[in-house]
Amino acid sequence: MAKRAHSLTITGVAAQGSDAILLSLEVEAGQLQSFRFQSGQYLTLAVSVQGNEFWRCYSITSEPVEGQPISVLVRRVAGGCVSNWLCDHARPGQPLKALPPAGRFTLARPGQPALLYAGGSGIAPIFALIREALAQGAARVRLFYANRDRASAMLLAELEALHSGACGRLQIEYWYDAEQGLPSPAVLAAQTQGLEHADAYLCGPEPFMRAINAGLQVAGFDPLRVHQEDFGAAGGQQTEEEAEPDGEAAQLTVQIKGETHTVPVNAGEVLLAGMLRAGLPAPHACQAGECASCMCRLLTGEVQRLESSALDDDDAAEGWLLACRTRAVSATLRVRFP
Numbered sequence: 001m002a003k004r005a006h007s008l009t010i011t012g013v014a015a016q017g018s019d020a021i022l023l024s025l026e027v028e029a030g031q032l033q034s035f036r037f038q039s040g041q042y043l044t045l046a047v048s049v050q051g052n053e054f055w056r057c058y059s060i061t062s063e064p065v066e067g068q069p070i071s072v073l074v075r076r077v078a079g080g081c082v083s084n085w086l087c088d089h090a091r092p093g094q095p096l097k098a099l100p101p102a103g104r105f106t107l108a109r110p111g112q113p114a115l116l117y118a119g120g121s122g123i124a125p126i127f128a129l130i131r132e133a134l135a136q137g138a139a140r141v142r143l144f145y146a147n148r149d150r151a152s153a154m155l156l157a158e159l160e161a162l163h164s165g166a167c168g169r170l171q172i173e174y175w176y177d178a179e180q181g182l183p184s185p186a187v188l189a190a191q192t193q194g195l196e197h198a199d200a201y202l203c204g205p206e207p208f209m210r211a212i213n214a215g216l217q218v219a220g221f222d223p224l225r226v227h228q229e230d231f232g233a234a235g236g237q238q239t240e241e242e243a244e245p246d247g248e249a250a251q252l253t254v255q256i257k258g259e260t261h262t263v264p265v266n267a268g269e270v271l272l273a274g275m276l277r278a279g280l281p282a283p284h285a286c287q288a289g290e291c292a293s294c295m296c297r298l299l300t301g302e303v304q305r306l307e308s309s310a311l312d313d314d315d316a317a318e319g320w321l322l323a324c325r326t327r328a329v330s331a332t333l334r335v336r337f338p
Helices: 081-089 120-135 156-165 185-190 206-218 271-277 313-317
Strands: 006-016 020-026 042-049 052-059 070-075 095-102 114-119 141-147 170-176 199-203 226-229 250-256 259-265 295-300 303-305 320-322 326-328 332-336
Touching: 006 070, 020 081, 042 070, 042 081, 052 070, 052 081, 052 095, 052 120, 070 081, 070 120, 114 120, 114 206, 120 141, 120 156, 120 199, 156 170, 185 206, 199 206, 206 226, 250 271, 259 271, 271 326, 303 320, 313 320
Parallel strands: 114 141, 114 199, 141 170, 199 226, 250 332
Antiparallel strands: 006 020, 006 095, 020 070, 042 052, 042 095, 250 259, 295 320, 295 332, 303 326
C-alpha cells in the first residue's frame, strides 16, 4: 500500500558545523514496522510555512536498530523553506510529519571494499554506508570528503569515531575548498588507486558529482559500479528513455487546498512538472517516485504511470497516482490532492 504520513516527535537537535543540525525523531511502538530502513535511505519530512505544507528529503544517519530514534542531517539551503525552518525552529517535544523511509542508495555489495565521495551535506548517506560497510566486514573503505571550509564540515566526530574503531580498514581524506581550491578530476581519480574493482558511492552538489564522474572516467572506472544519490536533481523531468515528445498536450484540473486550478501539461511531461511550472503549491520532495509526497487521486481522465516504488497495484486501482511519475494520456484530466 502507499506510504502514509506519520507524526514523529523530535527528541534531539544538535548543531553540526556552522549551518546544519542533526535532528533525532522518536518512532513509537506502533510505527516500528513502517519505519524500518536500510543504511543509505532517507526520510521525507514536512513543515508548514505561511499556510503551505512543504516536503523535503533528508538522509538518515542513525543505525537501523529497531526501537532507537531516527536521526537525519539537515543543512541550511539558501531560500530553502524547510531546511531553514527546521534549523531555526525545531525543538525537542515538537511533532513532525514524516513519510516512511525510502530510497535505493544502499550498498550494492555489502561487505566488499567501497570507495565513497561526499560533498557537504552529502556526507549524511555516505556516513551511513561507511558504517554499514565496516559492520559487514569490508576490508577496505575509503572516503573523500569535501567541504567549503573547516567550520562548515559535519559529522566530523562521528567519522573519527568510525575511523578509530575500524582497525585500519577506513581511510579518510578531508578536502577544504577555501584552502585547497576545488578538487580536480586528477585528484578525484587518484582516490581509486587500490580500489579499482570496488563500488563507488557519490553524494553532494551536482557540480561536485560531475567532477567525480569525470575523475572516475579518467581513471577508467567501470560506470556500472558507480552509484549516486541526487534526490531527484533532474527536477521531476523524465529520463531521455522515458520522454515521449509526440502526442497532444493536456489540460489538467487540480483540486488542492480547497481551490481548483486548470493548467496545461506538455506532451510527454509528468503532471508535477506542469503543476510546478504553473506555480501551484503541489507537495513534492524526491521527484523520483519513492517518497509519495506528491500522491494524489485521479478523478477523471486517462494517465500513464511510470515506474515507481511508492504505490502498488491496489493503490492504482483506487485511483491514486504520483504526480512526479504520471503522464496524461487523455486530452483532459482531473486530480485531487488529499
